[in-house]
Amino acid sequence: MRTLLLSAVVFVAVAGGASTSETGPNVFESSVPLTPDGQIDKLVFGKLKQLKIQPALCSDAVFVRRAYLDVIGTLPTAKEVREFLQDPDTKNKRRLLIDRLLEREEYADYWAMRWGDILRIKAEFPVNLWPNAAQAYHRWVRACLVENEPYDKFVREMLTSSGSNFRVGPVNFYRAIQNRTPEGIAGAVALTFMGTRTDNWPTNKLAGMTVFFSQISYKPTSEWKEEHVFWNPLGSNVVTASSVPGKPAIAAIAQPSNTVTQVSIPAPADNEPQRAIFPDGTKVKLSANKDPREVFADWLITPRNPWFTRSIVNRVWAWLMGRGIIHEPDDIRDDNPPSNPALLAYLEKEMTAGRYDMKRLMRLILNSKTYQFSAMPKVTTPEAEANFASYSLRRLDAEVLIDVINKITGAKDLYTSPIPEPFTYIPDDKPAVAIADGSITSPFLTLFGRTARATGMENERNNKPVPAQWLHLLNSTHIHRKIDQGPKMRTILDSGRKPQEIVEELYLTILSRFPTPDEAKTVDAYGQVQVIKSPPVRKDGKTIQQPDKTIVVKRRDDWVDIAWALINSTEFLHRH
Amino acid sequence: MRRGLYATAGLMVADRVGADAFAAVTQPASAATKAKAKSVIQVFLWGGMSHNDTWDPKPEAGYEYMGEFQKAIPTNVDGIQMGELFPALAKQADKFSLIRSMTHRNNGHETAAYLMQTGHTPGERLAYPSVGAVFALFKWPQYKGIIPPYVVMTQAQGRFSEEGFLGPKYKPFATGGDPNANRFEVEGVVARAITDDRQKNRRELLGKMNTMGNAMAASPQVAAAEESKKAAYDLILGKGKEVFDLSLEKPELRERYGRNTFGQECLAARRMVESGVPYVVINYPGGWDTHSNHFATMRRQCPNLDQGLATLLQDLKDRGLLETTIVWCAGEFGRGPKVDWQPPWNGGRNHYGNVFSVIVAGGGFKGGHVVGCSDAKGEEVKDRPVYPVDLLGSIYQLAGIDANAKLPHPLGAEAHVLPSAAEGVKSGGLLTEIM
Incomplete structure (x- = not known):
């Protein structure tokens, strides 16, 4: 305790001594006067004024580190830091750095990891994509990020694709679900793309949505663990002669070890169109000639949809800011209102105006003064936090943490998957954020709370400190x-x-x-x-x-x- | 207010995995309250120790079977004899019971070790966790200590003492280091080549250099991180490290345990049990796989085993810990009762799972009894076979762990602590005669 007090005194001295033209009262804050810049700032500053909070701008040194970690999931090198700090173009250098980072190769690796958590990219337990399929899924997500594919197109592909889990990456969305019943699928779709949890929906609301996902079938091939996902309006793959009721005969013959989760398919009444209900209450008759997944996707990805755009802008905001405007970002419901409705509405408007360009949205947020606030809270009330009065302090994610330790020391780690045999090893120069498959891991990643990718929920990742992590960081031979x-x-x-x-x-x-x-x-x-x-x-x-x-x-x-x-x-x- | 190191971690795991997977962990209150055993010390004689030469002597079987050790010695319990290499243990026979009819008929190291550590048949679809990992799973919620709940000295035996499908959280904490060295270097706790002074200097340096942490000390995140760092330092520089600091024991007691690695492991195990650690394994340093050079190896190793184990039982008794601590000592199998005199063995013994001997003591096991017996030459079970499920089931029962409880399998497969009779696993019944 005494040490801490003494250190605090030292810190005050540091603060005085460290002032340069750019840094403010301490090395973490800027001396440049803080003025709102753009619509985000106008809306956030307005709220903070009501709360009588005067935020501070972070210093250039804090900004360069923050931007690297938030945009590409790694630290700048000493050379990159020097160049940024010594760049005299103080007016534009933050903006130019953001532009450069959004084009870096690491961008796709880092964001594929984030999406991998939400989309549950994992070979084994509990979603059982199998290794080849997990790789195909990840490859597709990463390619979309490299191409900066518009978000609406990205989602539509996942919702409507058919084909082999090994060859058509996005079909794995329907396989990466623990409970592969129509209800389970509807719940996963709502969580992932509407940011809402169906657990507390009224039953008829979920039942109405379930109908859209009641005609999906999975069919094994002669390739081990390969499966076709397809629209099957008549449930025709249910072979009655099969030894196991409802299980395709081909699976029993060709793949005794493959445990296919069989979706129970309600047989449509004789040529009667099925009735489905969109989550907003609109009823629709399903035609026998159109895949109901298409009908649902067409409803979902329009700008008019009350959940779709809201969910993604809120999610991206939370990823960058550490907290959603609606918090938690996957818990959108009427009795969990946004802390700043105007801000959320503005971001939604920008997202549709930008035709769901993800980098455009990120650029907009990253360039705001709000994103560039200091992390040192002036006020620690819940209102201050909910209104983004300071940048949210967060422990580095497990993968990022081990990657940056390896980057600064030049050391390497080994990542393996124990199941299925033969064991999977990946090249040791590959960073942890670039690991495709959540089953491939290391003791460090487990210890530091990497998500198990079981639920697709944001809070599955656990960055809370536990003493065992400190033993490792402070005193293990691994780190030493x-x-x-x-x-x-x-x-x-x-x-x-x-x-x-x-x-x-x-x-x-x-x-x-x-x-x-x-x-x-x-x-x-x-x-x-x-x-x-x-x-x-x-x-x-x-x-x-x-x-x-x-x-x-x-x-x-x-x-x-x-x-x-x-x-x-x-x-x-x-x-x- | 502050929770113990691994108590916190355990809760965190439960939170993360979600209620479903761990729902099975809840114990019937009755089983837990009746439990006598709070801790277990398992001395694993990996490689497989001969039973004829040690705890089931057959003086009448002759040179062909008994080789150099034809003498049996009396113990402090009438009617029980031991091999001549165990004079110290012979004086503690009232504290332990001997199982002389242990059997599983498996002669492979890995498969037999799996049987003895899990009770499950090897080669099934699932890889079950070892008994220590099962203890960690069930005891973690109540455990408040700062040392991990499942510790192995000094190295884990690969798949012999692993976490199975429970996942990496239930791996044993392998101490590394050598408790007989000047300094017992325990991984993450006592760092190699970092003296206590350097540890303290570093900690002070970190305190001074932690500019942001000091400036933001009031932030809840920073405060929580500092709190858990302090708990880690309690283990590195405080009470936790002291558990592993054998120099705090009287030199006389250290001598009694034997100034060799095994003896000091026994002492370290007692110190861990004293601080509440639920499951401690000692993987016998060097092992017992004596295909050749058997008799010389026995002459070298048995005295250390004899002295360490005997002192451990006496010391636990003296401290009132034997009542609540199960000590069990066994290999994965015994060794061939008939000596292999021919080359290349030249007096060796081979793997033998048909019958072998086990010592159990404390935690509700009665002392001074013999369970079952082998035939005249130690070749087969003569009376009262004891199978792995019987031994482990008795240990679980004394510790208040329901052997029928469901284990959380990651793929949702039906898995229980021990296999049931319905699964066709052989059983001779729990060791009720000594419980």
């Missing part, structure tokens, strides 16, 4: 080895450069900023204190004893400890 022996860390620690240069490089690499003068002093004082006896001096016939001098000598281990401390700092472990 990376810091002590990682090839990139070695090039810094064993460079033979001047101590000041090493300190600067460590700060730029790990915290993406320069050290403050006081931090430099703290680092300077860490090491082995040596006393140097001063020889007595004879002056005017008297012997005068000079005071002894003390110097601090740094061994390599001391440098390792300094890097270790930076990696275990709040600033490193969080998005801020």
Whole structure:
């Protein structure tokens, strides 16, 4: 406790000493006056004014780190930080950085991971996509992100595709569901694309929607674990002669080990068109000539739909800001109102005007001053939080955390899947965010709360700290080895450069900023204190004893400890 | 207010996986309240220790069977004899019972170990968790300690003591290091080549350098992270680390346990049990797979086993812990009763699962009894066969774990702690005669 108090005092001193032209009262905030810039800011600042909260702008150093983590899921290199901080174009450099990051290759890897959580891309348990299909699904999602495919088209493809799970990536949406009954599918569609949980819907509302998904069938092929997803209006794959009722005969013969979840298909009454009800209450007669999934998709992806656009803009906002305007972002319902309805309406309008261009939406949010607020809360009331008064502090996601530790140390990790045999290993130069399949993992990822991709819910990922994680970060040989022996860390620690240069490089690499003068002093004082006896001096016939001098000598281990401390700092472990 | 390290983690797991998967974990209150055993120490004699040479001596069987160890010695219980290499344990016979009719008829290391650690038949569709992982699963919700609930010294035996389908959370915490070294380096707790002074210096340095953390100390997220970091440091620099610090014991007691790795593992196990750890495994350092050079190996290893185990029982008794601590000691099988005198064995013993011996003590197991017996040469069960389900079922019962409870299988498959009779698993009944 005493240490903490002392440190707080030190911090105040740092704040004073660290002021430069750009940084404000502390190294994390900007001295540039904060003025609203665009419609998002106008709407958010208006709310904050009502709450009497004066937000602060983050410093350039905070911004560069935040933007990299939020847009491409990794840290900038020391060189990239330097270039950004030293770029004199203060008026445009944040905007230009956002543009550059949105075009980086890592963008698709990072966002495919986010979508993989929501779309449940996992080979085994509990959705059982099987490895080939998980890869096909992920490949398709990633390709859409590379192409920046409009969101409405992205969703329509998932809802209406038919074909092999190994060849047609988007059909796996219908397979990546634990409960593959029409009700289960309707629930997954509502959660994923309408941001709403059907658990507390009235039964007839869900039943009406269920009809749209009652004619989907799955048919195995002679390829192990391959399955065709297709529209089957007559339930014709139900072979009555099969040994297992309702199970296709071909499965029993060709694939004894394949456990196909059989959808119970209500047989349509003789040529009578089925009646389905959209979640908004509109009734529709289904024609025998049109796949009802198409009918549903056409209803869903129009700008007039009350859930579709709202759900995606709120989700993207939450991904970038750490909190939805409707919170949680997959819990849209009448009695969970948005904290700022005008803001949500504005984003919806922009999304439809931009024809569901995802990068355009992100660019709009990222360029707002609201996104660029400091993470240091001025007020910690729930209202302040719900109205985005400060950037939301979040621990790095498990995959991002191990990736950035490996990036700054130059070390690698091994990711494997124990099921099914033969074991799956992936090349060790691949970052964790780029892992396609949620079944491929490592003890670190499990320990740090990576989502199990079982439910597709946002809150399945768990970034809450537990002591076992600290044991690992503070004291495991896994992390210690990376810091002590990682090839990139070695090039810094064993460079033979001047101590000041090493300190600067460590700060730029790990915290993406320069050290403050006081931090430099703290680092300077860490090491082995040596006393140097001063020889007595004879002056005017008297012997005068000079005071002894003390110097601090740094061994390599001391440098390792300094890097270790930076990696275990709040600033490193969080998005801020 | 602060929860123990693994207590928190355990709750977190339950939260994350969701109520469904863990619904089965709820125990009938009656079973839990009647439970006598709070902790288990399992000494796993991997490789398989000979029964003839140790706890089921057959002096009349002659040189062909008994080789160099033809003498049996009396114990402190009338009518019970042991092999000559166990003089210390012979003085503790009132504290443990001997099962001399353990059997599963399986002679493969991995399959037999799986049988002895899970009770389930190897080669079925599911890979069941070991008894330690099952303890971790059921005991975690109540466990408040800061050391993980399922610890193995010093290395896990691969698939012999693993988590099965329960998933990586239930892997045993392998300590690594050597408890007989000057410093027992426990992974994540006592770091290699990092002295306590350096640990303290680092922690202080981190406190000073944590500019953002210090500036935002009032933020709930930062406060929660600091709290859990403090709990971790309690283990690294405080009470938790002390559990592994054997230098806190009297040198005389350390000597009594034996200044060898196994002896000090027994001492470390006692310290863990004292601090509430539910399941501790000692994988016997070096193992017992004595195909050749058998008698020399026995002469070298048995005295350490004898001394460590005997002292452990006495020490637990002295501290009043034996009543609540099950100690069981067994290999995956025994070794061939007939010595292989021919080359290349030149006096060795082979894998043998038809009959072998097990020691059980404490936690509700009575001492001073012998369960079952083998035939004249130790080749077959003569009376009262004890199968793996009987042994494990008795341990579960004493610990208040329902052997019929459902285990949370990730694919939703029906899986229970132990197989039922309906599954065709052989059983000789629970060890009620010593419970």
